[in-house]
Amino acid sequence: MTVPTDRQCVADQLKIGSELLYLTRQDVERLALTREDILELTRQALVEHGHRRYEMPAKIGVHPYDNVFYHAMPAYLPGPGIVGMKWIECYPDNPQRFDLPQTTGLLVLNDVDTGVPVAVMDSAWLTAMRTPAVTVLAAAALHPDATTFGMFGCGVQGIEHVRYAAVALPRLKNVYVYDTNKAAADALIAMLQPELDLRIILGESPEAVTKSAEVLSSATVILRDPLAVVKDEWVTAGQTILPCDLNTFWDPRTARRADKYIVDSIEEHQLFASMGYFPDGLPEVAAETGEVLAGVKPGRERAEEIIVNSNIGMAVCDIAVGHAIMHRALGRGVGVRLPL
Template sequence: MAYEATKDQLEAFQKEHDYLKSKLELGKEILWLTQEECIKAGPDVAETLGLIHKAMEAHGKKRYEMPAKIGIHPYEDVFYHAMPAYVPDSLACGVKWIECYPRNPKDFGLPQTTGLLILNDIMTGIPVAVMDSAWITAMRTPALTSLAAAALHPDAKTFGMFGCGVQGTGHVRYIVKALKELEKIYIYDVRSENMDRLIQEVEGEVSVPIVKAASPEELVANCEVMSSATIILRDPLKVVKKEWVRKGQTIIPCDLNTFWDPEICRMADKYIVDSKEEHKLFEGMGYFPDGLAPITCETGEVIAGVHPGRTDREELIVCSNIGISVCDMVMGQAIFARALEQGIGRILPL
């Protein structure tokens, strides 16, 4: 889907181009940002929520261009994804190249998720920045879950998180900023030490009580809104059974169709996804063995107010967000702009 820029946007592209020429020798230099430098120049939780809201609003109003991510799969349990996007309202244009190796922490002592993000000058297409994308991914993913939760279930008093790694910890940090009436958070991980680590990492930052659930069923029984950030596999694990869920709950997974019984999506009164094209792509790759449930709308349409989302307290809603690159590019552009302004990073020959 191509997007034709407005006159105001074209003028903004020219202004940005002129600014970049004052900072870099375009075509001969790029700004290189390490993960530590991305964090230094990057937005905090509140700023990230604002940036991702802007990105999803653009997505919901179709003010973007973003083909479905493509990938390669050297092993059955891993993936590499190329994720381009163009968001003119944010002067953001580029691509993220990201890999996920669930075995890395145990087998090699390396992160599960790594990657790079490249930004381009919209006026000329010249690459202007290369930066770490793992931290960006870790920040934007829980931001989208939290914004979706606020749009679909703003009065929720309980939230449950399956998976207590980097993403699970991020979700706990973000959800307290989005659900203003939250009274309790339940967490569950197959490794008890991961739950302890999560609680320790957010201590002093999250004042809402955090409860370690003894089982997945206990978490489901006690929570109005739930999310999951676990492993991504083609064959569903069906850890959460369809018999456990009930009317009035909101389920916002980040791990495709892996953790939940696929029948839950079909039981839902509304099945919402961040990108129809990307979910259909994954369906063709075998990640939804029984096929996708009928899709109601996209997450950005709810956040932008284009679609009403929840219209009845008793609706069971599933909102599947597998990660879309409009969010990455808007985050990357914000980090790049601040890094240039503050002199963070290294200018390297192109």
């Protein structure tokens, strides 16, 4: 799937300037973009980013409580002519306290020629999809022959990470999963084992998982002070580590001694560091994820390299996926038109 570019397609379906398309989470899901679609859309957005064909200020945020954040994530991709912004919330206690997801939000898309809003949609689904897409695109670039994958955190992101890893890593045989809430890991296995042609194994401990997998990812919680659950001593030559939760889960020494520390956005990581998220300082960055995918900078150069690739999430990926969702919805008559 390529990023749709034709403004006329939108203008044919929508009275630009007097109405916008509103898509609920259910609408977004029933449009049924496949994981392959999302991988391709995300890859294109990362390549644009790697070639510096974007405008995307680092996400700004507000923090009503200590452990929560709201992020405003605007972006512009001049190539396909997409502009928009995701407004996303992360409340780690939501599942226990309110039986609500940790992450919720909305995406707004605008008409780049006139600026007027053309669509507003739930962004929880696309966030759940584009985040693992970034992780596994990077995994496939940095460690294409991996047969083992370890996933820390078995919530929304963990589940999709395992599904996406199965698509993007063709030699994958064993997936190890671990969650402090064992019920979440058990539920992941019960849900995914029947649908995936690989073995999903309940990890005994973070140490056991770290020592079993070539490629590892984490999607747990994002905290200012690292939990350092995975000790640096457990990490060995040749491993690829792909955190989605900044530096929270990993011993900060690992990122510092890694042969390459790659991030999706240097600016985003610097902003988080300025807010106190890397109390030991941001490790030296070798490349951005998009630069590796675009072939602008090298990824893995030696089998024994330890590579840490932190992807905190980029609005360019959100708007690329959201734009494709909007086009499909307009084409299929899905969603509600609201007057502006």
